Amino acid sequence: MTPEQLRGYLAFYRDLGVAEIYRHQPPSNEIMTELPPLAPTGDTLAKIREDIGDCRRCGLCAQRNKIVFGSGNEHARLVFVGEGPGADEDAQGLPFVGRAGQLLTQMIDNTASKEGIPIRREDVYICNVVKCRPPENRTPLPEEMEICGQFLFRQLMALQPKAICALGSTAAKALLNTKDGVTRLRGHWHKWRDIPVMVTYHPSYLLRPYNQNAKREAWDDLKKALHLVYD
Numbered sequence: 001m002t003p004e005q006l007r008g009y010l011a012f013y014r015d016l017g018v019a020e021i022y023r024h025q026p027p028s029n030e031i032m033t034e035l036p037p038l039a040p041t042g043d044t045l046a047k048i049r050e051d052i053g054d055c056r057r058c059g060l061c062a063q064r065n066k067i068v069f070g071s072g073n074e075h076a077r078l079v080f081v082g083e084g085p086g087a088d089e090d091a092q093g094l095p096f097v098g099r100a101g102q103l104l105t106q107m108i109d110n111t112a113s114k115e116g117i118p119i120r121r122e123d124v125y126i127c128n129v130v131k132c133r134p135p136e137n138r139t140p141l142p143e144e145m146e147i148c149g150q151f152l153f154r155q156l157m158a159l160q161p162k163a164i165c166a167l168g169s170t171a172a173k174a175l176l177n178t179k180d181g182v183t184r185l186r187g188h189w190h191k192w193r194d195i196p197v198m199v200t201y202h203p204s205y206l207l208r209p210y211n212q213n214a215k216r217e218a219w220d221d222l223k224k225a226l227h228l229v230y231d
């Protein structure tokens with residue numbers, strides 16, 4: 001195992017909330033660094049959805065109607081990660097289908113078309129940090145993000161996109177393990193594992209009428225992501 005691989009494994013376990021890992025020292029005094037795989041071998045979106053099942057692993061199960069796993073192209077080169085389902089998503093079991101979702105669709109379709117990139121929303125993959133709707137659309141709690149985040153990480157590892165677009169501060173926190181806000185993070189490339197991450201505003205923030213500047217900035221961020229992936 002290379003130091004780089006080992007670093008990747010340890011970062012993954014840290015993200016899952018595992019603070020300590022013990023090394024097994026065999027009698028020969030050779031130190032073993034064999035760790036369990038980051039994700040089940042041959043992991044697929046279908047397998048991850050099966051593992052989620054009728055999930056009761058965190059408190060968000062109590063009031064949800066439907067688990068919102070994710071949707072889009074399973075071979076997508078670009079993945080959008082939002083915060084969690086809202087009322088429309090909870091009712092339909094699909095991500096970004098309410099007003100914010102319609103705006104996201106417009107942003108993807110219109111920006112790609114203006115930039116001469118032949119993709120539409122159905123060509124990308126969209127999912128959230130938590131798969132069940134937080135009551136009153138509150139921000140997910142750190143423990144909810146930590147527990148459900150393991151499924152997001154498995155989705156991203158199974159998809160292996162060329163880039164990820166983090167929508168809003170919850171997605172940025174989950175992927176980049178940072179306390180910085182979107183204003184500071186947006187517009188620049190970051191990394192989750194070795195995958196480039198562009199942070200931008202959540203579409204529901206852009207729906208507020210006084211956020212015209214943020215809208216322009218979000219369009220710029222999206223342009224950067226589209227060109228990195230599809231040029």
Ligand code: SF4
Pocket residue numbers: 052055056057058059060061067130131132144147148
């Ligand atoms: S939010 Fe995630 S971990 Fe919590 S109950 Fe729903 S699927 Fe399970």
